[in-house]
Amino acid sequence: MSDQNLKIIKTEEQYHSYLEECEFLLDKAPSAGSPESDRLDLLTLLIEKYEEQNFPIEPIDPIEAIKFRMNEQGLKQVDLAPYFGTKSRVSEVLSGKRPLTVQMIRALSSGLGISVETLVGLHVDESQDSRSSDTINWKLFPLSEMISRGWISNIQNKARNKDIVEDSLKKFIGVLSDNNHQPAAAFKRTLQGEAYSPNKKYSIFAWLSKVVQEASLDPVVNDFKQGSLNKEFLKELAHLSWFDEGPKLAIEFIEKHGIKVVIEPALKGMSLDGAALRTPAGNPVIGLTIREDRLDNFWFTLLHETVHIWKHLDTGSTFVDDLERSTEDKIEAEANRIARDTFIPRVAWKRSEAYLRPTRESIEQFAKDLKIHPAIIAGRIRRESGNFKVFADLVGYGEVRKHFSKFSVEEKL
Template identity: 40%
Template sequence: MSKVIKNEEDYEGVMVELESLLDRNPAPGTSDNERLELLTLLVRDYESKAFQFVPPDPIEAIKFRMEQQSLTPRDLIPYVGSRSKVSEVLSGKRPLTISMIRALNSGLRIPASILIQEKTPDGCDDVIDWERFPLKQMVDWGWINLHGSASSAPPEQILPAFLASAGSLRAQAVLCRSSSHVRSARTMDDYAFTAWVARVLHLANKSPVKTKYKPGALSSKLLNELARLSKSENGPLDARQFLRDLGIHVIVERHLPHTYLDGAAIMVDRQHPVIALTLRYDRVDSFWFTLMHELAHILLHLENEDDVYYDDLDIDAEDDPREREANRFAGEALIPTDAWDKSLAKHLRSPQAAEHLANQLGIHPAIVAGRMQHEFKAYQLLRNLVGNRQVRKFFPEVNWS
């Protein structure tokens, strides 16, 4: 059945098929998955019209079942996937995926009709305030071209087309930060943030990567190889091509005011993850560490479509295990611990020590200089060696003015 549900008999029939599809857990892009999404919409539409009561919130339903069965968050790991995911689901920061819904329905017998409801994250308005987008800045930077009468059109007539050009982006989901992990302690302008994400995905769609990304393609050894490209005359461009050949987009676009972003890792679909870099700090060491940090998120943390990590790397990562893990992975990819521990650079604050270790590893001296600044907590140290103003020049297509 693919028509509107008109009565209880239709509803029961759809629910039987819906739960059967949930049990099969169809892969994204398959006809069964499309059927599952269609039936979910039909059920939601029918329930919103037929039932006078407000159905239980899916998260509240999970918590109620936990109370009934004296379950702890740890007991949900088999159904949700990890302790961090359980925490995010129960706090409303991560939406339930189809596989989670299937597992919770089967294992805890929570009705699928409750679990498939969409939850609006706390503090998120249903209505987009188009006036809050930084439209003038977007036009000035060439993100949006307005001609003739369009130049005086209201934002609500201009911006939907810009957001739609991002493809699978759902503006409301970004504004509400659903399925997003944002590393930032500063107040971020959500509308500027959403506009930047849309711009990044628009650029990714304009230059599609033909190779399909294969989970597991990234490894410590491969990222060590990538790090050695830093010594190339055109290192940033070589790195971008290296990753495109693996099926990973690398997009460079400056950040909008009040977003404080250095980079992002976005799982648009399972075949083409996107890394976005702002080059907020135009330094060689910053470029390579940010790139490796976002690659670590792809390798270690991005699992579902629409998973997103946004990073302000000025913020300490001590309170976030995933960010600490990404930092460690990035550091190890650039300068392995055993090499660092045996090096003069660990003890001597000299350019010669930095260059000696860089030559030993086959990487750009700026990467070692940046590590030394961080380790010694001396950010004026080796300033002439970190590659100031040596990265943006490779990306003239970005409006840096």
């Protein structure tokens, strides 16, 4: 290993030299805080900077994005007919013979979750949509489900008076604002993330309100300190995945640092994994739905939302995330990258046997080396390859909800 001071990478030769040194240090597995560990972190930053400047990500082709989502969701061309109008138009668009129309783009964005930016190659300003309106249509709340789940208990299901219903919903939603008597202020929260959908806005606000209520009923003991969140915090959190009781240990660890974690299953039709937000009092909260009872989904969601708490809540946004979708949003992409690199350092990933020759044995060995659960590695292979049939026995199906009493109650209802 060279003793010379590290410098900004300017040549390809220097780039490969730094990669080799990274590989050497990774093999030594230096302890956190050691000079070698600090040097490894600095090398990684320099390499990432060089790669960002010299290997830019090319804009995603709209047709390729559609085909990727079809493969991801197991869709055939006939399944896309509702978005294009006819079967023949699907074939014509996917073959490049017919351009996408505005109506197609709107339908694909809403139905398949592909961003408008990807489909048209332009940034679309959504700041003037219905979420900014002071007018609330109380009929659009999923009232029946809210009642059945015990969220609103003072309304008789068969004799709903309009004024009573509206008053109850105002109180329920009002917890999202500084003043419980101003539910319209709650609706001015800026929602960001791939789980946001105008069609599900009322369900999202109902769910967020429940999360804030739960956080207020059982607050954390310790005060949150922004400075407590850093790379070492994330690494320690990631290493808890190694343990059988990892999900419970992780939530205990996060709450000891002043961040409340609320587990609340999503309402029907919501494509939501998690959320990061602040209460009106300014306290950080992570909401988890655990809609996918899989370890790989749980751990990635938890770190993704923790990154939002660390990096992004000062923007004033509430983040609602569907992490099964791909994203081009810069903030979401940053949260994905930091979470991904915390579990598996970028340099280590591309040189690992699990990446080059994925087998059960190589995945389990790599997980042991990194001190993380094999499900995280298996999940990444499935995601990057687009093949969700492989390593299904390694991603930890049925290994999350069993740790939380919330689901034993929900499943009886």
